[in-house]
Amino acid sequence: MSKVIKGPVFVVQDNIDTDQIIPAQYLNLIPTIAEEYEKLGSYALCGLPDSLYSERYVPEGQMDSPFPIVVAGRNFGCGSSREHAPIAMGSADCQLVLAESFARIFFRNCVATGELYPCESEERLCEILKTGDVISVDLDTCQVHVESTGKTYAIKGLGDVRSVVDAGGLFNYARQHDMISS
Amino acid sequence: MMTLTEKILARAAGKAQVKAGDNVWVKADTLMTHDVCGPGTIGVFKREFGEHARVWDKERIVIIPDHYIFTADSRSNRNVDILRDFVREQGLKYFYDVIDDPEGKWVFNPAQGLLKKQYGSQYAGVCHTALAQRGHTRPGEVLFGTDSHTCMAGAFNQFATGIGNTDAGFVMGTGKLLIKVPETMHFRLEGSLQPGVMAKDVILHIIGEIGFDGATYRAMQFDGEGARSLSVDDRMTVANMAIEAGGKNGIFEFDEKTEAYVRHRTETNGTRSEYEPVERDASENFFSEHVIDLDKLEPTVACHPDPGNRRLARELSDLGLDRAYIGSCTGGKTSDFIAFAEVIRGKSVVIDTFGVPATPEIVDELKSTMWDGTSVWQIMTDAGVQMTENAGCSACLGGPVDTFGRMNKPLKCISATNRNFPGRMGHKESQVFLASPATVAASALTGKVTDPRDL
Ligand code: SF4
Numbered sequence: 240m241s242k243v244i245k246g247p248v249f250v251v252q253d254n255i256d257t258d259q260i261i262p263a264q265y266l267n268l269i270p271t272i273a274e275e276y277e278k279l280g281s282y283a284l285c286g287l288p289d290s291l292y293s294e295r296y297v298p299e300g301q302m303d304s305p306f307p308i309v310v311a312g313r314n315f316g317c318g319s320s321r322e323h324a325p326i327a328m329g330s331a332d333c334q335l336v337l338a339e340s341f342a343r344i345f346f347r348n349c350v351a352t353g354e355l356y357p358c359e360s361e362e363r364l365c366e367i368l369k370t371g372d373v374i375s376v377d378l379d380t381c382q383v384h385v386e387s388t389g390k391t392y393a394i395k396g397l398g399d400v401r402s403v404v405d406a407g408g409l410f411n412y413a414r415q416h417d418m419i420s421s
Numbered sequence: 422m423m424t425l426t427e428k429i430l431a432r433a434a435g436k437a438q439v440k441a442g443d444n445v446w447v448k449a450d451t452l453m454t455h456d457v458c459g460p461g462t463i464g465v466f467k468r469e470f471g472e473h474a475r476v477w478d479k480e481r482i483v484i485i486p487d488h489y490i491f492t493a494d495s496r497s498n499r500n501v502d503i504l505r506d507f508v509r510e511q512g513l514k515y516f517y518d519v520i521d522d523p524e525g526k527w528v529f530n531p532a533q534g535l536l537k538k539q540y541g542s543q544y545a546g547v548c549h550t551a552l553a554q555r556g557h558t559r560p561g562e563v564l565f566g567t568d569s570h571t572c573m574a575g576a577f578n579q580f581a582t583g584i585g586n587t588d589a590g591f592v593m594g595t596g597k598l599l600i601k602v603p604e605t606m607h608f609r610l611e612g613s614l615q616p617g618v619m620a621k622d623v624i625l626h627i628i629g630e631i632g633f634d635g636a637t638y639r640a641m642q643f644d645g646e647g648a649r650s651l652s653v654d655d656r657m658t659v660a661n662m663a664i665e666a667g668g669k670n671g672i673f674e675f676d677e678k679t680e681a682y683v684r685h686r687t688e689t690n691g692t693r694s695e696y697e698p699v700e701r702d703a704s705e706n707f708f709s710e711h712v713i714d715l716d717k718l719e720p721t722v723a724c725h726p727d728p729g730n731r732r733l734a735r736e737l738s739d740l741g742l743d744r745a746y747i748g749s750c751t752g753g754k755t756s757d758f759i760a761f762a763e764v765i766r767g768k769s770v771v772i773d774t775f776g777v778p779a780t781p782e783i784v785d786e787l788k789s790t791m792w793d794g795t796s797v798w799q800i801m802t803d804a805g806v807q808m809t810e811n812a813g814c815s816a817c818l819g820g821p822v823d824t825f826g827r828m829n830k831p832l833k834c835i836s837a838t839n840r841n842f843p844g845r846m847g848h849k850e851s852q853v854f855l856a857s858p859a860t861v862a863a864s865a866l867t868g869k870v871t872d873p874r875d876l
Binding site for chain 2: 254256258259262263264266267268269270271272286287288289290313314317318319320321322323340342343344347348351352408409410413419
């Protein structure tokens with residue numbers, strides 16, 4: 240299945256931890272309750288300090304983000320094991336995080352929930368791109384194309400985890416492959 | 422030819438041998454969840470296995486409400502009730518409820534204030550500390566928990582790691598999980614800690630050395646004569662923060678201190694007492710080797726905004742603070758409060774200082790430990806520390822706005838907790854500086870970052 244994700248990017252720097260992705264005060268929301276899942280999306284990345292990020296990922300009063308792609312530096316998603324983090328981003332319509340590297344539990348939670356693709360970039364794209372730049376990311380050819388400059392950059396392949404996210408997460412994947420009964 | 426972590430995972434996978442990088446299905450010995458991730462885990466379990474599904478083992482799931490308990494936030498109170506309903510429906514053996522009535526509903530009463538205890542006789546406090554105190558940590562076993570600091574149980578020669586709700590829902594239904602065997606980083610600790618230097622300084626030093634992501638995807642193995650010299654509480658402090666370097670788990674060797682602790686705790690609580698520790702092989706394959714000389718360590722601080730941002734306390738003596746905090750799984754144990762009280766005894770704090778014991782047992786210990794006829798608890802409050810009996814996570818992770826000790830303004834706080842990313846303890850423009858209980862205490866007395874040896 241060919242997969243190209245295209246749209247404007249939201250750019251963040253190193254060490255964006257789960258408190259910045261979804262501040263702890265919103266963890267009273269239960270992701271498996273539909274209405275609370277939606278609400279989690281409205282808070283995605285709202286813990287980023289205003290002093291460093293003047294634009295919000297999800298505009299005030301809205302439920303979804305205009306940015307389907309988040310570009311980040313090192314260690315994205317570090318901190319807590321809260322699955323609320325990839326879920327909040329997925330609920331806000333994020334499809335892909337393109338980071339220089341990921342923290343382990345966040346990466347795994349992206350895959351287990353199937354909420355979004357966690358891709359690693361070969362270059363430090365968070366210093367090359369700025370919020371609002373439109374890019375397209377081809378998960379098959381592992382290429383990023385930047386619309387305004389025409390430049391391309393390489394990303395690392397997702398390997399085995401690609402098919403788990405394609406399937407919509409761990410349980411769907413396990414059922415499709417008869418690892419658990421449906 | 423395996424490391425401690427590989428040996429446990431091989432056993433749990435039913436294989437003679439595993440090596441770093443292998444993907445293996447392992448059997449869980451225990452699954453722990455709490456009020457923040459439990460309701461979502463239960464939601465995943467029911468969605469995927471069916472409304473009437475039964476958990477894989479009623480005696481191997483431990484549910485510990487501890488995060489958002491003493492708050493008037495009704496959704497948080499509801500989440501504790503969801504746990505209780507599930508425990509009753511499934512007949513789970515280990516649930517450390519906030520209230521004693523199994524048919525009741527939890528409602529926090531803010532009118533009674535935040536300091537007086539509002540829990541019943543079963544409540545156990547912060548999950549990681551409670552797991553150990555209530556006899557659920559056992560050498561050689563596999564523990565999964567829906568909390569990143571689950572790695573604290575590595576202090577007991579156990580493979581313990583944090584997982585998300587979806588993985589936990591899977592474990593709840595099957596008792597198994599597919600995991601990748603991590604590479605092991607070897608930390609050989611030599612010598613012993615000098616006065617004024619604590620276990621927290623060891624781990625802050627190590628994280629500063631390898632970086633906030635220096636152990637990502639890896640196991641951190643702590644051994645050697647220095648590791649053996651550490652108390653069980655100290656080992657918990659160190660293992661707890663493996664995740665702050667990105668580690669999958671932290672693990673210590675088994676020795677007579679581990680044995681004595683686990684025997685006492687399993688006997689007192691009537692939990693399963695059989696276990697089989699893992700011992701070191703003559704040769705192990707390590708990703709990297711590090712030697713830490715404990716004698717040389719000094720009081721250390723991780724500055725805002727990440728746990729790897731290391732400085733020595735004495736280099737920061739110009740840094741003014743608004744607040745001090747002692748508490749959490751890593752820094753709210755009896756030994757942590759004792760170290761704090763030794764520094765502030767007979768003196769007065771000059772900035773707002775909050776104390777939150779990790780568990781009710783610790784509250785009791787602090788009230789019954791007497792120094793010249795005065796309890797340690799009293800020594801703390803006499804010095805001006807605001808001590809709450811409502812043991813739990815409290816402001817360690819901010820929480821709802823009415824949480825005890827939460828920073829609702831952009832303040833600077835020195836804290837004995839484990840994480841200092843922006844917004845961790847409340848306001849997103851506030852700053853947290855991580856330090857040992859002794860350094861936090863010394864700093865509370867001066868209002869600036871202070872090396873406890875200078876007092
Ligand atoms: S005390 Fe802090 S670090 Fe420990 S479990 Fe609670 S929130 Fe997490």
